[in-house]
Amino acid sequence: MSATSGTHATAARATNNKPLELLARAGFIGYGIVHLLFAWLALQIAFGGTGQEGDQTGAMQTLAGQPFGKFLLVLIGVGMAAMALWQALEAAVGHRTERGRSRVLERLSSAGRTLVYAWFTWTAFKIVADAQGSGADKQESFSAQLMSHTGGRWLVGLVGLGVLALGVGMVGYGWKRKFQEKLRTERMSARTRTLARRLGAAGYGAKGTVLAVAGALVVTAAVTYDPERARGLDAALRTMADHSWGPYLLALMALGIVAFAAFCVIQARYRKV
Numbered sequence: 001m002s003a004t005s006g007t008h009a010t011a012a013r014a015t016n017n018k019p020l021e022l023l024a025r026a027g028f029i030g031y032g033i034v035h036l037l038f039a040w041l042a043l044q045i046a047f048g049g050t051g052q053e054g055d056q057t058g059a060m061q062t063l064a065g066q067p068f069g070k071f072l073l074v075l076i077g078v079g080m081a082a083m084a085l086w087q088a089l090e091a092a093v094g095h096r097t098e099r100g101r102s103r104v105l106e107r108l109s110s111a112g113r114t115l116v117y118a119w120f121t122w123t124a125f126k127i128v129a130d131a132q133g134s135g136a137d138k139q140e141s142f143s144a145q146l147m148s149h150t151g152g153r154w155l156v157g158l159v160g161l162g163v164l165a166l167g168v169g170m171v172g173y174g175w176k177r178k179f180q181e182k183l184r185t186e187r188m189s190a191r192t193r194t195l196a197r198r199l200g201a202a203g204y205g206a207k208g209t210v211l212a213v214a215g216a217l218v219v220t221a222a223v224t225y226d227p228e229r230a231r232g233l234d235a236a237l238r239t240m241a242d243h244s245w246g247p248y249l250l251a252l253m254a255l256g257i258v259a260f261a262a263f264c265v266i267q268a269r270y271r272k273v
Contacts, residue, residue, distance in 0.1 A: 024086045025268045027079030027117070032264030034059050034076065034120070039257035045237050046250035057123055064127050077124035084117035086273065160218030167212030174204025179263075183270045196270070199263040206256020210236050 037059035060076075063069045091110040095103050173179065179200045185193055214236035240246040240253075 020082055020086060021273045023079060023082030024273050025271070026075075027081075027083040028264045028268035028271065030076030030079040031083070031120075032261040032268075033063070033072070035257050035264065036261040037062050039254040039261065042237050042250050042254040042257065045241050046247040046254070057127075060124055060127050070128050073124050073128050077121050077128070080117050080121040080124060084114050084121055087111075087114040087117060157219050157222035160215045160220075160222060162215070163218060164212050164215030167208045167210070167215055170204050170208030170211060172208075174201045174208065177201060179204065182272055183267070184272055185270070188270060192266070192270075196263065196266050199259045199266065202256045203260025203263045206253045207260055209256075210253055213240065 041059060041062065060073060063076075064073050066072075087110045091107045091114060094110060095106040098106050177197055177200065180197065183196060185196075188196065217236060217239060237250060237253075240250050243249075
């Protein structure tokens with residue numbers, strides 16, 4: 001057996017590791033909790049105003065401030081780490097039922113999800129250690145520094161376009177119910193399948209819309225040289241809230257995020273891991 005074959009065999013065995021599977025499934029519960037808090041922050045921005053960041057970092061900071069919050073945040077961090085490892089293994093040797101271009105795209109998607117879950121893990125433990133500042137402020141500062149260099153505004157604009165495309169793609173993913181391919185629908189009752197379809201479509205639609213607005217704001221920041229707009233999800237929510245119709249749209253988005261949180265609970269049981 002070659003070294004490459006041995007590495008792939010080891011990784012393949014790791015993907016079938018039961019403790020890792022259970023941790024990854026628990027991670028979906030933690031992911032849902034973070035999104036539920038994010039929805040609550042969106043509602044506060046819409047109708048009451050809040051000094052807390054309106055993004056996932058703000059959601060985790062809110063959780064950390066509650067009784068036993070840091071303990072729960074540690075559990076969420078462990079779950080996110082398991083999800084990151086699972087997706088890293090999927091990117092390396094997974095998606096074996098796919099072929100050709102389809103498998104390449106699925107493995108690239110897993111690599112992207114690895115980065116997302118790893119970022120959640122890092123953020124959770126930084127907050128527990130009281131070492132996490134404002135993510136939106138850091139993003140704004142980084143964008144300002146980047147735009148001060150030659151070609152920096154183009155790079156910021158390209159990143160914004162990427163986020164915008166990701167948001168639009170997420171809306172389409174939900175609209176086409178592509179998420180069903182990741183679920184063990186054969187184990188669901190008819191009622192659960194219907195619920196999963198509705199929650200998934202609403203959840204991905206809401207997340208995609210907020211991401212698309214955030215991406216559009218980053219592009220605007222690059223065009224107008226206004227780093228204050230490059231604050232990610234926080235800026236997207238606050239920009240929507242500034243319009244007369246904004247609070248109602250934000251409330252609708254918050255409901256969609258709640259739907260995604262509930263969909264995470266369904267994934268915890270029925271996701272193909």
